[in-house]
Amino acid sequence: MKQISVRQCGVLIVMCIFANKILLMPSLMYEQAKADSIFVLIVLFLLDLLLLPIFIKLKTTYPDKKLYDVLKDKLGVIITKIIYILMLLFFFFKCLLVFSITYVYFKQQIYQNEFIFIAFISFLPVINHAVVTGVRAFSRTIEMFYGIVLAGFIACLVISLFTPISNPVFFTSNGKMFFESLYNHVFSFGDFIFLFLIMDKIQIKKGQEKHLYTYSIIGMLLVITLFYLFYAKYQVTSFMHNNALADLLVFSVQFNAIGRLDIIAMITIMLITLFQMEIFNYAFCDCFLNIFPLLSKTYSVVVFDIIFAVLYYIFIGKYEIMVSSTMFWLPYLAIFINYILPIILLIIILLKRRRKHEKKTNKSNV
Amino acid sequence: MKKRPIKVMFKMPMVIVFIFILIFFTPLAIYSPGENRNRGVVTAIGIDKADEQYEISLLTFIPTANQTYKEQNAVISGKGQSVAEAIYNAQIAMGRTIGLAHAKTTVVNEELLNEDVSVVVNYLSRVASLPENTVFVCTNKTAKEMLESSQELTSHLGLKLEQVIGYNAKHLYVTDTSLEAFYKGYYSKTKASLIGYLTLEEATEQEKEKSSVSGMNESSQGGGQSEAQGGGQGGNSGEKKHILNQGQAVLLKDGKKVALLSIEELNGINLLNTKSKDQIISIDNVEHNGNKLSMQYKIKNKKTLITTEFENGYPIYVAQLILGVELVEVSGMDDSLKINTEFSEVTEEVARKIEEEIKKQYTASIKILRENNADVIGVTKKFFIEHRKEFTKFVEQLDGIDDFLNYVTFKLNTIVQPD
Numbered sequence: 001m002k003q004i005s006v007r008q009c010g011v012l013i014v015m016c017i018f019a020n021k022i023l024l025m026p027s028l029m030y031e032q033a034k035a036d037s038i039f040v041l042i043v044l045f046l047l048d049l050l051l052l053p054i055f056i057k058l059k060t061t062y063p064d065k066k067l068y069d070v071l072k073d074k075l076g077v078i079i080t081k082i083i084y085i086l087m088l089l090f091f092f093f094k095c096l097l098v099f100s101i102t103y104v105y106f107k108q109q110i111y112q113n114e115f116i117f118i119a120f121i122s123f124l125p126v127i128n129h130a131v132v133t134g135v136r137a138f139s140r141t142i143e144m145f146y147g148i149v150l151a152g153f154i155a156c157l158v159i160s161l162f163t164p165i166s167n168p169v170f171f172t173s174n175g176k177m178f179f180e181s182l183y184n185h186v187f188s189f190g191d192f193i194f195l196f197l198i199m200d201k202i203q204i205k206k207g208q209e210k211h212l213y214t215y216s217i218i219g220m221l222l223v224i225t226l227f228y229l230f231y232a233k234y235q236v237t238s239f240m241h242n243n244a245l246a247d248l249l250v251f252s253v254q255f256n257a258i259g260r261l262d263i264i265a266m267i268t269i270m271l272i273t274l275f276q277m278e279i280f281n282y283a284f285c286d287c288f289l290n291i292f293p294l295l296s297k298t299y300s301v302v303v304f305d306i307i308f309a310v311l312y313y314i315f316i317g318k319y320e321i322m323v324s325s326t327m328f329w330l331p332y333l334a335i336f337i338n339y340i341l342p343i344i345l346l347i348i349i350l351l352k353r354r355r356k357h358e359k360k361t362n363k364s365n366v
Numbered sequence: 367m368k369k370r371p372i373k374v375m376f377k378m379p380m381v382i383v384f385i386f387i388l389i390f391f392t393p394l395a396i397y398s399p400g401e402n403r404n405r406g407v408v409t410a411i412g413i414d415k416a417d418e419q420y421e422i423s424l425l426t427f428i429p430t431a432n433q434t435y436k437e438q439n440a441v442i443s444g445k446g447q448s449v450a451e452a453i454y455n456a457q458i459a460m461g462r463t464i465g466l467a468h469a470k471t472t473v474v475n476e477e478l479l480n481e482d483v484s485v486v487v488n489y490l491s492r493v494a495s496l497p498e499n500t501v502f503v504c505t506n507k508t509a510k511e512m513l514e515s516s517q518e519l520t521s522h523l524g525l526k527l528e529q530v531i532g533y534n535a536k537h538l539y540v541t542d543t544s545l546e547a548f549y550k551g552y553y554s555k556t557k558a559s560l561i562g563y564l565t566l567e568e569a570t571e572q573e574k575e576k577s578s579v580s581g582m583n584e585s586s587q588g589g590g591q592s593e594a595q596g597g598g599q600g601g602n603s604g605e606k607k608h609i610l611n612q613g614q615a616v617l618l619k620d621g622k623k624v625a626l627l628s629i630e631e632l633n634g635i636n637l638l639n640t641k642s643k644d645q646i647i648s649i650d651n652v653e654h655n656g657n658k659l660s661m662q663y664k665i666k667n668k669k670t671l672i673t674t675e676f677e678n679g680y681p682i683y684v685a686q687l688i689l690g691v692e693l694v695e696v697s698g699m700d701d702s703l704k705i706n707t708e709f710s711e712v713t714e715e716v717a718r719k720i721e722e723e724i725k726k727q728y729t730a731s732i733k734i735l736r737e738n739n740a741d742v743i744g745v746t747k748k749f750f751i752e753h754r755k756e757f758t759k760f761v762e763q764l765d766g767i768d769d770f771l772n773y774v775t776f777k778l779n780t781i782v783q784p785d
Contacts, residue, residue, distance in 0.1 A: 108467075108495060121390050125383040169751055236553040237546065240491075240498070250499070 003203040008139040009195065010215030011146045012279060016191035017219030018153075019094065019276045022245045023269065024101045024323065025188055026230045030238040033181040035168035035231045038224065040181045044189045045220045047339070051192040052216060054342045056209045057349050059199050066200045068290045074348050081291055083341065087197070088287035090337045092304075093187075093330055095280035096312065099123065100322045102273040105243045109266060120309060123277060128301045130278040131285050135201050138282070142275045149275075152268030153222060153245070159261070160229050160248035168231035184327040190338030192216075194279055196345070197286050245269060406462035409439070410471040410516065410527060411496065412509025413449070413486055415478045420486070421445045422452040423510035425517070426460065427468075441513045449489050466496040470528045471516075472545060473509035473564075474502075479616060479623035484552050487545060498546040501528040504616045504623075507566040507607065515566060515607045531562045531611070543615070551742060552621055555750070555767050558740035563614040563626065566607045617740050624738040634731030635743060637724065638685050640668045646694070649719040660697040663720060666690045666785035674749050676756040681749055681770070684777045690785030691720065717782040724780055732776055739768035746770050 004012075021041075029037035062070050071080040103119050130138035173181075195202065204212075230244045241247040246265035285300040292300075412423035423443040444455025457464050472490070474483060490496040505512045516527040531543055543562035551559025613629035627635070636642035645665045651658045667690030675682050691712065712720075735741055746767060749757045761767050 118394075121387065125386060129383050169747075171754075234546075235550060237498075237549045240549065250497070 002134060002136040003201050004136050004139045004198075006202070006204055006208040006211045008136075008143050009202050009204075010211055011143050012139055012194065013191065013212065013215050014146070014219040015142060015149075015272065015275045015279060016194055017216065017223060018272050019191065019280075020097055020101065020188040020326075021223050022153075022226060022272070023105055023243045025185065026227050026244040027239050027242050028323070028327075029181055029185060029227075030231065032184065033173040033177045035170050035238075036173045036178060037181060038168075038170075038227050038231065040178060040185065041224060041227055043182060044186065045224070048189050048191055049216060049220070051190075051338075051342050052212060054346050054349070055192055055195050055199070056204070056212070058196070058345055059202065059204055061349050061352055062199070064200055066290075067196050070345075070348065074351075075344075084287045084290050086333060087193070087337060087341075088284055088291065090190075090193070090333055091280045091283035091287065092307070093326070093333075095277055095284065096308065097188075097322055097326055098273055098276045098280065099308075099312070100319050102269060104319050105246065105269065106266075108243070109246070109262070116313070123274065124305055124308070126274060127277045127281045128305065131282045131301055132297055135198055135282060138275075138278045142278075145271055145275070149268055149271050150222075152264050152271075153226075155264050156245050156248050156268065157222075157225055157229055159264075160233055163233060165229065165232040166235070168228070168235065183331055186338065187326045187330040187334040190334055191219075193337055193341070194283050196342075197283050404463055405465050406442075406457075406460045408464055408466050408469050410473065410513055411466065411469050411490070411500075412441075412443075412473040412475075412513045413478060413490075414475045414508045414510060415481075416475075416508075419445050419447065420449050420452040421508075421510060422449065422456050423513050424456055424460070424464065425471075425513045439517050441510065441517065443510055449486050450493070453490075453494060464494070466490065466494050469496055469500050470526070471501045471503065471531075472496065473512045473527075474504050475509050476504060476506055476616075476623065479504060479618065479621075482621035483618070484549070484621040487548075491545060496545070498544065498549065500545050501531050501562070502543055502545045502548050503527075503531050503562040503564055505564050505566055511566055511607055512564065512609065515609050518606075527564075527609075531564065548618070551618070554747070556739075556741040556746050556771075557620050558735075558738075558742045559618045560615045560627075560742050561618060563612075563616050565610040565612060565614070567610055568607060617734070617738060617742065619738055619740045624740060625734060627734070630727065631731055631734060634727035635735070637728050637731070638670050638672065638687065638743070640670055643668060647691070647720055647723050649716065649723055652713075652716055652719065661693060661716065662695040662697075663691040663716075664694045666692045672748070674752050676753055676760070677775075679756075679760065681753075681757075681760065681774045682777065683745055683748075683774050684779070686779045686781075687724070688781045688783070689720070689724070690783055692785050712782055712784045720782045721780045725778055728776070728778055736771050739771065741771050745774060749774075 026037070029040060033040050058070070068080060068084065071083060075083075099119075103116070106119070107115065130141070226244060226248075229248060230241070231238050233248065234241055243250075243265075246262050246269065249262045249265050281301075281304055284304050285297060288300040288303060289295060289297065406424070406426045408424045409427050410425035412421075412425075414421040414423070421443055422445075423441055425439060425441050427439055442456055442460045444452050444457070444459055446452035446455050453464060472487065474486070478486065487496070487502070491498055512527075543560070548559045548561055551557070613632065615627045615632055616623050617625040617627055633642070633645045636645075643665055647663045647665065648660065649663070650660045652661050653659075667688075669688040671686040673684045673686075675684070735743070741747075749770070760773070761770055764770060764773070
């Protein structure tokens with residue numbers, strides 16, 4: 001079987017960590033919890049980080065099994081299918097959200113009114129192709145571009161240091177604001193869930209687990225730094241700037257003279273979006289094929305494209321509706337996928353271990 | 367048997383995707399008209415309010431091929447009951463869709479500042495994509511006249527409006543004078559901000575004549591400025607005016623103008639701002655060899671140490687200011703006095719007099735800020751950050767946070783030394 005290395009897996013994690021957090025989220029969070037949003041972010045990241053040991057344990061317990069098979073063995077086909085339907089929705093809406101936010105960003109930057117058709121044509125064939133060729137092919141592509149993406153991201157952060165910044169004012173929000181923000185933005189997290197889906201395709205040798213932690217921490221630190229610099233730069237007007245990573249460059253008075261320096265942010269965001277959509281589209285198709293095992297990969301891709309285009313065009317894809325949905329009803333879905341599902345998996349691991357232990361003790365007694 | 371390379375290529379899905387993209391985009395790129403035919407690039411925007419009507423003036427850059435290095439600029443305007451309507455009318459007059467993403471300057475007239483100006487600019491930055499780093503200035507006449515005069519400034523001196531005000535932003539204002547800086551003040555707890563102020567003055571008869579001759583010359587060269595008429599209101603208002611930069615600024619509270627600050631008042635406000643240097647301090651009646659002289663010193667260096675505390679429940683703002691000064695001019699010059707930066711001595715009398723002058727400026731500026739409840743120097747924020755509990759308790763006893771500045775005791779210790 002074609003498997004991906006730990007490095008490729010780490011690169012996928014970093015891309016998932018960047019998803020939906022580097023453009024609109026800092027400003028949305030500021031509106032609710034002010035600069036304390038950084039603490040909300042840290043709490044959500046820590047909760048995410050707890051999923052990593054669960055994933056590693058699950059992978060060691062079932063080294064070659066698919067998540068679907070693990071769940072089917074323990075919970076039965078129907079419950080597994082329901083879980084997969086929920087995961088399918090989770091990844092579909094994540095993909096839609098990534099696309100919506102980036103589309104609005106490019107609409108502002110490229111100076112056009114509507115170019116949704118061109119955006120579909122530019123993105124969908126490429127991500128479809130990535131899905132059809134498989135996780136190994138697109139993770140190798142992402143691995144190739146990883147350096148460029150990281151360099152672009154860090155360049156945006158570093159350039160912002162050349163403009164006046166001052167420490168954000170912390171501890172201005174109350175507990176209610178804090179927890180509301182925590183709940184409202186939970187949908188943009190759960191970045192490690194994708195790893196559970198492709199657990200049979202990841203090759204982790206002994207001692208390589210720590211690399212996954214390294215990649216995760218790098219991704220998380222970069223996002224936290226982005227939030228910090230963004231709030232340090234804009235302070236009370238943070239809620240007005242919807243494209244955090246790009247806005248760190250755009251409003252640098254010193255760099256305005258150089259011209260469109262924001263092209264760095266544009267290229268970085270474009271690549272990140274493309275890779276994130278590939279990951280989420282792959283996750284959607286994987287869930288789809290497990291729900292309908294008789295259908296082919298191509299069929300799942302076509303279904304994705306049709307639902308994606310129709311939903312975007314008719315209803316949910318409208319930016320404001322999409323963003324408000326992620327804050328009001330999608331968090332229910334996210335709480336199940338991000339936290340309840342890993343707890344179920346943890347219980348499965350513990351039960352398996354117990355059985356193993358019981359078998360061992362029985363053998364020794366005999 | 368070997369497979370043909372073309373056949374192999376077509377078996378690769380990425381090639382098909384690539385060809386598909388090429389087929390879709392190539393005709394689109396070839397047949398779509400140039401962007402400049404549909405879109406007008408606005409480099410500055412002016413907003414006026416008169417007789418309950420808004421007038422939006424747009425300084426547009428029209429990209430056309432010519433053999434000179436001159437830009438083809440025009441001021442086009444539109445009127446309407448709302449900003450949206452005025453922009454719509456200006457757009458019709460221009461015959462192009464307006465793009466504000468390149469607007470470097472936003473000018474408003476004084477009348478507009480009688481109401482909350484954020485309502486107007488908020489629409490432009492949120493809906494019409496006016497960038498927040500645009501320079502935001504006010505003028506005594508109409509914004510439209512300011513834009514028209516700025517064209518002359520650019521064509522004769524190569525100086526743009528944002529460059530003129532840029533010096534003030536760097537040396538005079540507490541922050542820069544961008545729309546972003548305005549918003550930062552507006553959305554802060556004290557809701558106070560500063561924006562730049564440029565005046566327009568009528569030209570003398572002689573200058574008007576001279577200008578009409580040079581104007582004729584320019585048009586004969588074929589690369590001169592164009593004076594477009596938009597919606598029946600645009601074009602040159604006929605009167606030639608000069609842009610004067612006197613280093614003034616408008617103090618805004620809740621987005622409304624509360625005071626027009628002179629350069630001296632701004633210097634007082636900026637006294638503790640280490641970025642603001644090169645101010646001239648004049649002192650009179652300095653005794654030297656039995657003569658009374660007037661001396662001008664330039665602030666070359668500035669160091670500050672600011673501490674805040676609550677003493678007996680009352681806020682105290684203590685600033686330690688170390689000034690490095692240089693003697694630059696002496697009136698009533700004495701032969702024995704050499705103006706040399708390296709050897710100019712700051713006597714006890716000079717230091718005392720400079721200190722007195724500095725304190726006078728500082729007191730006057732604090733008085734203005736107190737009178738207008740407009741804390742643009744961040745005193746309230748500093749207390750909030752450093753003594754949050756005491757600050758919150760203290761403000762609860764007041765009518766509001768605006769009142770806080772009136773209860774702060776300011777202490778200024780100055781050390782004057784030669785730079």
